[in-house]
Amino acid sequence: MSSTKPVAVALIGAGRIGASHAEIVARRLKNATLAAIADPAPGAAARLADQLECPLTYTDIDELLANPEIEAVIIASPARFHTNLAVAAARAGKAVFCEKPMALTLADAELAIAAAREAGVPLQVGFNRRWDRAFAEGKAAIEAGKVGTPQLLRSLTRDPGPFGADPARIPPWTVFFETLIHDFDTLLWLNAGARATEVYAVADALVRPDFKDKGLLDTAVVTIRFDNGAVAVAEANFSAMYGYDIRGEVFGSGGMVSMGDVRRSSMTLFDKDGVSNDTWRLDTDHFIDGYTAELHAFVASVRSGRNSGPDGADAKAALEIALACIASVTERRPVALAEIRG
Known part of the structure; x- marks a missing residue:
């Protein structure tokens, strides 16, 4: 990947916090571009994409993950879906930023950690207070x-x-x-x-x-x-x-x-x-500056391959x-x- 080309980031989950993250990527980060938005609710992704001039929308998450142009995903779905999405994204070779909680059981936390480790992709968790x-x-x-x-x-x-x-x-x-x-x-x-x-x-x-x-x-x-x-x-x-x-x-x-x-x-x-x-x-x-800082660090980790923010082990603890x-x-x-x- 070129060191000057913005990282192609996709959002999964177009709710309140997802919309905030998407806006930060689209309008506040110079090292990333908002490449796609996915949400299974009809029209949700399209409405947010229109506001942020995002070129691609999906209602099928698997279709988004199959897109080879997407390098990283931000998971902002309801908490009960976090683990499965994080595992699927990692196995698709995408760097993962997952909103808290990453998992609701220790077994699921281990699944997400293992998936990121085996795929060799960064896994960062949205503990934004660290960036305030x-x-x-x-x-x-x-x-x-x-x-x-x-x-x-x-x-x-x-x-x-x-x-x-x-x-x-x-x-x-x-x-x-x-x-x-x-x-x-x-x-x-x-x-x-x-x-x-x-x-x-x-x-x-x-x-x-x-x-x-x-x-x-x-x-x-x-x-x-x-x-x-x-x-x-x-x-x-x-x-x-x-x-x-x-x-x-x-x-x-x-x-x-x-x-x-x-x-x-x-x-x-x-x-x-x-x-x-x-x-x-x-x-x-x-926490607008903290949210911006954590997403900037996440995008930087996509380039370096090294996670500099709170990771799966922190989420599990x-x-x-x-x-x-x-x-x-x-x-x-x-x-x-x-x-x-x-």
Whole structure:
């Protein structure tokens, strides 16, 4: 492949996050071109392609994967399809960027990892927080020893309210598989080299208690112990009325670093109503630079053949914690990660 020719990237899944990724590839990346969009829903791919001037659309994913001009795919389908799509794309020789979660079982995680390894293609997972400037600078401070030995860590995700999703359409355990999975990866990344050893989780339906008996969990708090002695807390809620709140913190023997801010900027308004800040309301706004950076890195890995972002092993490590949380909530007890790993 020519070092100057843009990488031909295809999108699988033309929903909200897929559309955001496609727009980044089409309009923000100089090292890539949006070559195709696929979605099985009639008209979905075509509508997005029209907006972004993308030349090819498919409703049959196999037809897209058979196109020899496509070098890489971004998988942004519903989570239950991620593993099969990642495996199929890797076996077709395409580099794979897969939105989280990469898999819902450890067996499926191993399938995706093995498929990418056997095909010799990069496999990157969409843990975008690693690419956010504040989190990246926090990570650099930890690596430089500025907080000493990590002792207490915290990561939280509070989605912007009011909660407007249809609770009946939210798959079971979404709060762990699709929301807190980001926090689990962030905590593992910030506590580099450590492995989770024990998890205790509590979860409830506090936003929509009328759907609790139907399996909805919209609020959770998780305590994680690591083999280096550190203890972490992760929390999530589906409806923060003040905005999209993503934060992290690492307290250590020599200091502390905090990352993330619900405020859009440091501008503060002082007027007759008091003191106020504008806040983030969408992940695609809050993390636009992070999403761009992670996709730029993915495209660069297609050229080099070396993955520079979070990979299948990282996805599996976060998934182990999610599965331990599910067991902990179900059985109302602390769960050792050894039970999950087998």
